[in-house]
Amino acid sequence: GAVVSQHPSRVICKSGTSVKIECRSLDFQATTMFWYRQFPKKSLMLMATSNEGSKATYEQGVEKDKFLINHASLTLSTLTVTSAHPEDSSFYICSASSGLSYNEQFFGPGTRLTVL
C-alpha cells in the first residue's frame, strides 16, 4: 500500500524559533498533499492543501505567514512553523493523494511539536 512518512516524529523547540516538518510519499507520486493539525483528544483540522508546483490553499483562519508550506516535488511537502510559540504546540499530520482512486488520502504518522 501507499506509504507516507513524516520527519521528525517529535520535536521540541524554544519559543521564537522556526521548525520544519517534512512529509514524503515513499512509493507513489502525490499530486496533492494536505496538512492537518490535531489538538489533544480532538479531531483533525485541515490547515492547507498543496499541489505540486503551486501555492498552497489555506483554510480560513490559518495564517499563511505563520505556517509556510512548500510542495517542491511530487514526493515532498514541507510545513514550516515560523516563530513558534507555545500555542503552536500540537500534533501535525500530513496526507498525500495521487489523484486516483476517489482521491484517497494516505496519512503520515504525524509530528508532535512542543514549543517551550
Next chain:
Amino acid sequence: SQQGEEDPQALSIQEGENATMNCSYKTSINNLQWYRQNSGRGLVHLILIRSNEREKHSGRLRVTLDTSKKSSSLLITASRAADTASYFCATEIQGAQKLVFGQGTRLTINP
C-alpha cells in the same frame, strides 16, 4: 468548521461485544471514510463508502450510509482489546478535494 458530528463521543464495552458508532454530516458528499487512530499515532484508513453505496463490509467492520439522512454508522463486531482507539469519520465534500473530519469516538474495549 467541521461538518461531521459523531456519537457517542466515548464508548466503553466488554471484549466480544459489538460497537456501533454514528456519524452525521451536513452537505452533499462524494464519499465517506472511516479512520482509526491509536493514541498519539497517525490515522489508519479502515473503509471508504461511496455516495451511491448503502452498505459495505470489511472483515469485522460494517459501514452503512444513508444519504437521505446524511448519516453513516460503523459497526465493529466481536470487539477485541486491540480495537481500542479513536475512530473518525471523514467526508469528501462534492466539488472539493478535501476531507472534513468528525469529532471522533473514543472506543475502549475492556478485556
